[in-house]
Amino acid sequence: MKNFSDLPLKVRMIILVSFIVIASVFVITVALTTQHRHQANVEFDLRITSVMEAASESMKLAVLIRQKDEVERLVKSLLLTPDLISVTVYDANGELLASANNGVVLPEMEEKRSATITVEQIEIVEFQDFELFHGDENNRKHEEEVVGSIEAIFSTKRLEVNQNMMLRFAAQWTLVVILVAIGLSYYFADALTRPLARLVDATQKIADGDFTHTVENTARDEIGHLSKSFNTMVDELANDIEKRMQTEQALRKSEEHFQALANKAPVGIFQFDVAGACTFANPKCADIMGVTEQDVLSNDWVIWVYPGDQGRVHTGWRKSIDECCSFYSEFRFTHQHEQLTWVICEIYPERDAMGEVQCYIGTITDVTAQKIITEELKRSNDELDSFARIASHDLKEPMRKILAFGSILEEDYLSAMDEKGANYLNRIISAANRMQNLIDGLLIYSRVTTKAQPSKAVDLKIIIADVLSDLEVMIDETKGKVIVENLPLVLADSLQMRQLLQNLITNSLKYHRDDMPPEVLISSKLMGDMVEITISDSGIGFDKNHAERIFGVFERLHGRGGKYDGTGVGLSICKKIVERHGGTIKACGELGNGAQFIFTIPLSEADLHV
Template identity: 35%
Template structure:
């Protein structure tokens, strides 16, 4: 093939055409000229037929815009890339690029192109490139496969948490794999060709174990072991202790001497931990199994003692398996009378006639709904004895929803039923007795008020009419009689109020405790002024409650705080509320799952009381002080307690003698 004249013009070789043409054809590389200005190839040597299966004439006459180039979007894109690449390159300057094409036979080919700029145009832009191209398809495929194998190896090391190493005897370095760098915490990029200085590995072995590991390694080489194994501990760069399992192999030269050693080091820290946990679990299971064997007989005895047992009904086979306890429950005195095969018909035959319809209904609904079930019914054992039993169980079904088994347990509750009936009878008697006592207290307190009023009235008249005629003793006795009658009237009034709390159900409504306290403080305005009291009320909630009872509750508590005051001190009283936490309610045994409560406190700066009296003060007629010290009947706090309890709440007090008292109430936001 003749080289175009302008090619020789570029190189100024007018008289060397034949020589240069032969030279270019002899070059083992694929040689071509690219005209960047016209964006086309102007020369190709014969090697193009070997590389791409195209003759030079075919490629020179082919429209490059349709030529199959894989790594450039178009030939236009390729020429733009080359123009930009050689824009600042001087004549004879070189650059390389990779070109991926499809040969005439359809084969994908990767070509490494070494380009030399041999000409620029009048505007000093690159215009002509001489390109020597080599087919690197095979090398590239091998490189990709090598990378793939290496990546797979790295992933395998990471997956199994191990690394490999190789040491050629007398070398001052050891080749480490990626996995080993990761185990020890080193950055592989910092070590050329993955060469780690000899002795680095040993530096990470704890001092107390270095000698043992060194001897194991040296003995393996000395004895020329084909395979050797041992375990040891390391401390990585971050200070983490790890358990390592080593497996190595010695390779010998022609003279039988060890020339190199390769091996793996696996991080078995987690494996060791899991192994230890498994050994512990196995030991625990062994102990549990022995205990289970010991308890098997105890379980049978417990079934017999407590009259219960378990069952499993295979619906498809219509076979029911009963435990020994259940067999005894249904058989009565002689268990041998039970049939060998127990089925649903035998079970139904033992259900009492009064309950058979309901039992079948429960079983049918459980089968349809696939839900746990529970019910009580009567049975008749083989001795003819009626028994109450309670059954609980669940339904087992397949993926298609077909019922497979009924599984559960049955316990005899005959004695419990008898106890419940007796308890109901006694409770009815107690309620009747309580009603009579409440009626008596109500009638007594109500009927006593009239003679007391007469005693008080006639005493006042006697005092007013004959006061001047009475001596000092008579006047004193008369005054004491009138005072006692007045106290008795107050006592009867409080007793009547307490009786009403026990006897009547209260009507609940939404009660704003802010308004309640306004009313209470208004009623106590005179007493507050006399004692020069300071009362601090926080924001109070709105509760479902009885408005009159809330008024009575806070009036009693604040009256107490105004009464029990230190000598020569003015009372300070704080009333506050906040929603109670679940932790508080749980600790107090209140229903924190279904109800919300407010914690309400009434605190004073008064005389307080000893902590051991915290419960006694709520007992009816209990007083900690004499009437000469503080007036009262001993019913106020008992009434408070009854009001709170009628609202499904609790009240208690905290105090220290001389340090004031705090009354704490938990009241639900809504009543049941």
């Protein structure tokens, strides 16, 4: 059997309203019926009392003088009273004086009344089944004299009929009210629950995926507002779901695009969970590791690392997981047939909005070819360094001897030579000096890379001060002027910075105009994590079409000899130093209007965060 709370809302409302109405009608009907019955009994008693009092008063004299004929006449006339069935009169001694009835058989439930006839007042006596009228004994006067008594029987049938009619009417009225109440409760329950039923039906359709369904309700009550709010909610929900579907579709496309990119990527891409287990690996990853994709997903990837690197890699990787930090390492994988593959592995934690690590994403790049090139480059640099040492010794030694013997000839035998021989000797000594300078330039050029020092914070103001100190004689001879503005700290090789600035300042001082002393301005401008250094001069300048050419090795814009002599290596060394530091260099100029050399160098950490 269902609980009341399990019944439909409409049935519960009908039952509840019907119960309240029926209970109320029942209570009201019982109260009204009881009141009516009591009122009818009271009125019946009052009427009987009035009849008996009138009969006692009218018969008092006839009973006193014992006029039986008069008593019988009065008795017969008394029988005309409604509901009176029989009347009997007795004298004071109880002797029957007169008796009469309507010939009606006495039913079981009739009202029997008796009254005494006294000279002064009527005494009322009450029996168990009926009432007799008697006087109040406390107020009875001792001088009263009882002269007789009257017994009367009244019919209560009409009273009972009226009361039964009243009960039937009440029952019929109650039934009608109950039926009306049930009908009204059904109507109102249906009116109240019909919109709710539509809401339930709409909810079910929405649950089935039909977001176009709306609830039609024009009422302005709470249910009407609820229906409008429900329709608004459905519209917003439909929009949210549409946006979500679009987002999911875009996400699927993005995932497909990422999958396609990952499958075609030239590097290995993989993903780990927070415990370090691999959950995704693209084909290139497995190819670099020399295993299958399933092997990558089902095993600890470190086991494929070259045994000589395993301990270092495993320790670093576990530390990254324990500390939720990134991992970077360069190591080797062992392929089949003992083939080794050099890789650079980078792994970074992916965090949510709360900063919690959700997974790790990493890449593996095959750098075997770069390693081979690096080794070959190192070998080439070693060979170049060896050549530079040989050049600095074996090539310069003959030059020193030529210069030495040339100097002896110039000192001891110049007077013995004619003008032509002295010219030849002078040209030999000049060529030997140029050759020695050229060898020194080549040696410096080759050592820009092979003898480079690690980069560190370098104060350019100090470097330039040292350079200007070295060039003091040249500045005095040319009556030049060098203006140095505020320069920052850079991240560079201090020796190479000295070489760079010395070459550029020397050029600006050397290539000056005849009509005015040289003036050099050194300034700087910050450009993100780089600084742009500009060295401007007021010299002879150059044709802008040769802006690239002047940085080539042995390239010169002026002929040999004369005022602007040189080896053609200085600007090549400048370019190589700048590029070795990750910067760029360029030249700007115009014939007769000076030149500008502009280069960029990385800022040091100190000036980078200012």
